[in-house]
Amino acid sequence: MVADACGPLHVYRTDPGDFHGAIASGTFGTVQLATVQAGPHSVERTERLAGQAAFTPLYLTCVLDGEVQVSQGGRTAVARTGNLFSHDSSRPFRMSMRRPIHMVSVKFDHRLVDLRVGLEHPLRAATWSGARGASVLLAGLLRSAALHMTELDMTVADQLGTSVASLVTAVCAEKLGRAGDDPAAARQALLHRVKTFARARLGSAELSPSVLARSHNISLRYLQLLFQDENTSPALWIRNERLGRCRDDLADPRTAHLTVANVAERWGLDSASHFSKLFRERYGLTPREWRRQASPTRD
Structure with missing residues (x-):
């Protein structure tokens, strides 16, 4: 189920006993949304699995409840309830959820934020508070989308996709504007x-x-x-x-x-x-x- 929604991944249970999870997803204009509710677990994309993936989008995720630790490109970040975090599925990464998680992700092409697949960039293992600027608007919109995703008709879905894409661009601009000392960046x-x-x-x-x-x-x-x-x-x-x-x-x-x-x-x-x-x-x-x-x- 996870592989169908997210592409090739290793999925590990972290607690004994029964495991329960649910994923709902849909395409909205130029972006895809997916809600995830699951027990404690972790996922990993290795270099080999990254090379097998047919679709390798960027992800920007809002944690509705729980906590996620994401590691990628030598960086590790923790996102808690109300926070946003991002990762790049074209490169190896690992995410750990040590308690039940409820989150909603935006999957989008690198070109939406003017990036190319394979390029080093600040959206790998990045986090936002979800309480300032465009992050507040995006977090609120994703919460509503998670509740009503299956009820939307095509016209409303396209409008939602346009709004989400615009806010994703605005939110990511904060990180992308920090070039550091790398001339290419x-x-x-x-x-x-x-x-x-x-x-x-x-x-x-x-x-x-x-x-x-x-x-x-x-x-x-x-x-x-x-x-x-x-x-x-x-x-x-x-x-x-x-x-x-x-x-x-x-x-x-x-x-x-x-x-x-x-x-x-x-x-x-x-x-x-x-x-x-x-x-x-x-x-x-x-x-x-x-x-x-x-x-x-x-x-």
Whole structure:
């Protein structure tokens, strides 16, 4: 059961007698949520098991009741009731629960927080109090989701996924901003800040590579080098982010009242004809074709 929900793991009982546990999970937009209630136990992913896993997301977990000790990458952290903790399932880790545990986890792709699989980063065995800033909001949302996960219809589920993804990004930004003395980590932290800044301003037609460079006190050339590490450019990344938001809006029944031109303008793309050309180049369909395909009942 654990392997089905979390991928290959060694699972160890720590108490004699019967063992009871329950896992419920679901996909909500770009993230997955899973609630776990279980007796005392520990789990371990070895180097060999990490190499066997088909899906190796990051996890951000809220402890609803109990205590978890998580060890990864030479660090060990303890999360108690109300705390959040994170780990990276692409690398070896161990978690120990010495008494009954109730927790809810967000599973998400590394790209949500601008990381690459295999890269060293501060989200390995990291903890948050769950009582400050965005952590409070995320912890509250996850508590509610754990209670009502099976009752949500598709529209509400997508909205929940969007909210959770946004809060996960905000919570992780605190740790990712601490680069330390590692130059590679410093570049990654800066790139994350640049992308977070840009995502909050995609609707502005004024957003450009020059604005990003100026706002972060770096040269345009250095900005280009940051994005070059990911085989793209600042301008192309901004364009693709905008097109992705447009694609989501065109498939969303809540924005069905907007014209294609309105959707394009909403995300900083003023020319409807140019937008249609860019959209087709990226997705192989025109915006109207995509909208009809995504919403076949729409007139």
